[in-house]
Amino acid sequence: MKLIKLTAVSAAILGSTAAMAADPIVVVDDNDTVAYPVAAPAYQYNQDAGIVRNTTGAVVGTTKTLFNTAINPAAVSAEIGTLGYGANIAWSMNETTELQAGWAGGDVSDIKDDFDVDDVEYKIKDADFSNPYLGVQMRPAANWFTVGAGIIVPDNDIDVEARGEGNTFNVGDVDYFSNEVGTLAGSIEHRNDLAPYLTVGFRPNISDRWGVFGEIGAAYMGKTDATVRAVGDATENVGYFNASGERVEPNESNVTRGDVAAQAERELEDKDWLEWFPIVKVGATYRF
Structure with a gap:
């Protein structure tokens, strides 16, 4: 005892x-x-x-x-941005350096709903994002200005659709009639298993406990794997305008809807916007 x-x-x-x-x-x-x-x-x-x-x-x-x-040095944040909706936890090593671990994802189709690839406008029909990340936030001048860096583990699936502008599709610098091509439907997935990122931003405190933040930057997601197919009721072969501006009719053309979709797929995979994925986020922070 x-x-x-x-x-x-x-x-x-x-x-x-x-x-x-x-x-x-x-x-x-x-x-x-x-x-x-x-x-x-x-x-x-x-x-x-x-x-x-x-x-x-x-x-x-x-x-x-x-x-x-x-x-005591810990904080939690909620965020919304191009990577999705998310949250993170952070721990301050000192007054200028903070470690972060978080996740952002969900369906981002209501955050960003379209983008252009050459002359084709794609609408995001569905986007299932999952982006866990580890990083560090630094305050180089020990004030509200921040620089962030880290690693994202992306698992993002994007379903897209394009119907052409007006009566034509411009794919590979060739104009095809939209009603003959139909709808271009595709999916995109990033190849990188790890994506380094860099951001700059601001993190002012509005009270002893609460603060807000905003960040812009980019993550190197790498090349994408894309799949595009032509769907809908249309002819097998499609007509187009040749270099002289003359109309080549479908029954005289050796170009199929699948050929147009394959060309659109190549252009989609070469899109730099998808390789360097933009990061834009805003949020609020609570410090313990």
Whole structure:
């Protein structure tokens, strides 16, 4: 029993944040009295009696102190941007450097709904994004200006669709009639398993606990794998305008809808916008 009490008191002494005092702490255990020449917080130490009565409270208080110390530099953030909706947790190493771990994803088709590849406008029909990331946020001037860098582990599937502009599709610098090609439907997936990123931004504090932030930058996702097919009711062969501007009819053409889709697929895979994926995000931060 004495060993248990002595162990509890030792834990209380180590966890205490009170200043050291000259008066001893006395632990009374039946016939023995043990004196410790250190101080304890008021709720642990009875000044009049000179003894520690609440060793359980001391241990709980110590655990709470250690927990508060561990989470004190921590923060949580919520964000929305081109990588999707997400959140991250952060831990400050010092006043200018912060480590981050987060995730952004979901269906981003309502964040960005179209993009152009050469002269073809694609609409994002569905986008299933998953972008866990690890990074560091630095404040080079120890103010609101930030520079971020890290690694994303992308798993992004994008379904797109193009119907042409007006009556024609311009694919490979050739004009095809939209009603003969039909609809170009495709899917895109990034090849990189790891994507380094770099951002710059601002992170002003609006109170002791709350702050806001905005970032812009890019992630190198690498080349994309694309699949494009022509769907809908249309002829097998398609007509087009030749270099002289003369119309070549479908029954005189050796170009199929599949040929047009294959050319669109190659252009989609060569699109630089998908290789260097833009990062734009805004959000709010709560610091513990």
